[in-house]
Amino acid sequence: MSTTPTVWRSHSGAAAGRVPLPAATGLHRVVIVGGGFGGLEAARGLSGAPVSICLVDQRNHHIFQPLLYQVATASLATSEIAWPIRAILRNRPEITTLLATVVGIDAEAHEVKLDGGQTVPYDTLVLATGARHAYFGHDDWEPVAPGLKTIEDATTVRRRILLAFERAEREADPARRRALLTFVVVGAGPTGVELAGTIAELARDTLPRDFRNIDTQEARVLLIEAGPRVLAGYPDDLSDYARRSLEALGVEVELGRAVSACSDEGVVYGERTLPAKTIIWAAGVMASPAAEWLGAPADRAGRLLVEPDLTVPGHPDIFAVGDTAMVAGPDGKPVPGIAPAAKQGGRYVAAVIKARLGGAKAPPPFRYRHQGSLAQIGKHRAVIDFGWIKLRGALAWWIWGIAHIYFLISVRTRLAVAISWLWIHARNQRAARLITQGGDEDRDQARR
Incomplete structure (x- = not known):
């Protein structure tokens, strides 16, 4: 686990190219990249915390990925497994949702870089960017x-x-x-x-x-x-x-x-x-380029190697969950890239952030609890x-x-x-x- 002390920085003043966000004086700024299972669960878990949240996703909808194949095989319509992120979070006034593509992270300046040259400042960053296809060099x-x-x-x-x-x-x-x-x-x-x-x-x-x-x-x-x-x-x-x-x-x-x-x-x-x-x-799948954005260690599938509290080594203010992170389970094997694992990671990160802000004892290291594997054949x-x-x-x-x-x-x-x-x-x-x-x-x- 990283021994680098956690420092909650405050950044003030407008900067050219920054996305105009609602004023949140005195609130800790959390940026969540990704509106999948892990990102939404982190946002839900931070309900009631003294934070201002900005959730960034390159699509305007959350997908229930376990049923994506049923859309592909004409069993379900797209509207039955996807929901607008803004509608999901409409009752959370502290959350601003941005439709944008993240192209990089300036960890020193505490900024997330978006397409179009804009940036979003953060005090804590949660990377829940998911995975993409892997064709093994083809x-x-x-x-x-x-x-x-x-x-x-x-x-x-x-x-x-x-x-x-x-x-x-x-x-x-x-x-x-x-x-x-x-x-x-x-x-x-x-x-x-x-x-x-x-x-x-x-x-x-x-x-x-x-x-x-x-x-x-x-x-x-x-x-x-x-x-x-x-x-x-x-x-x-x-x-x-x-x-x-x-x-x-x-x-x-x-x-x-x-x-x-x-x-x-x-x-x-x-x-x-x-x-x-x-x-x-x-x-096969390959993680998003989050590790490349940070220049941080990753496994062969591109997943960030994280500390036991799901922070990125050397960056105690940056967390990674779901398919973005390589986390070892109780048996020493990597936690599977499934929805329950991402949701558990999102909930855990929210608990860590709340504990830090409240001056409470940090939760014990993240431990994945496997609830079962299910697959339909016909x-x-x-x-x-x-x-x-x-x-x-x-x-x-x-x-x-x-x-x-x-x-x-x-x-x-x-x-x-x-x-x-x-x-x-x-x-x-x-x-x-x-x-x-x-x-x-x-x-x-x-x-x-």
Whole structure:
């Protein structure tokens, strides 16, 4: 833990390029970068504290990322898993929300640098900037194999999946039709497993009666994983159940084969070349450039190496939470990059800041409490690992659904998601099958 003493600095006077913020005389200024689970939880935890908060995010909405794949597979609409940050924080007058992109941090001047040359001063900084896709040195694959981290990613993937069926409907060449009806998911973690299972159900149960020239049930869905099993973070028996469940849905699970090439024409994995027009990347993540902004130590995934109180070494006034930080769990392994971990980190940081401002004893070092791992495979198929008990099958599926509905932000969205899922369960129909055209690149893809 850093031994550098904590000094609460006060910066006064206007400076050129600074964002005009409401006057907060005498209040400690907290800047939170990122409106995800960790950032919002830190803001919530600081309620009632003598602070002025500025929350900065490059998007105006908070996303419930665990259900992002359901937007990508036409099960839910974007409005059912995303909420305007300003609306979430409207009853917190001490919080100013800025739609901006952070491009750097001047730790010496205690300023966050924004796009456009503006800056925001801080006394305490909380970095909750999340993660981005990692292509392991092959960033040129991203245009043909999009990942799934944002609403824009989800609508891009949904567009490509639905366009593939539309293009196959009018394709006369059998080889090209087969390529159009081949869907490849790279990476067999929870996101990859959930994507592959839902795409298979979409093709098998939802779409068959909608098309005349093609049989959507003939679509191939491949899940490719370089490791020896799916859901590597789960116990062996749950991993094996997940693999068998995927295969029962018609998913072809390819294990122990790394992807070595991605292009408009398909993928190369192991020694095989597979023509495929839709490739989705779920194989890895890289932290945001927060470590680069500070010139601070980071792990191979770019996550800041933090002290036990989640501060950045040498910067006791800067905290990092969620996917931004590499934190060791009780077993010595890195804390997983999941929503509960980010929320626990956000709550902990808020408690530390409150203790410092109130002159109270600092909380003990951060300790992540794992509440369980959940993954849905398909209708009536899910796995849950609570540590003390493991569940699979229909019961796990119902618990998975109830848990996700519970953690949604508003009553309206809970009802909307519950109704959407009940409709899918009863009728095998997904109401969000909308193809919304993007930029020129997407239109080019639609014509290929």
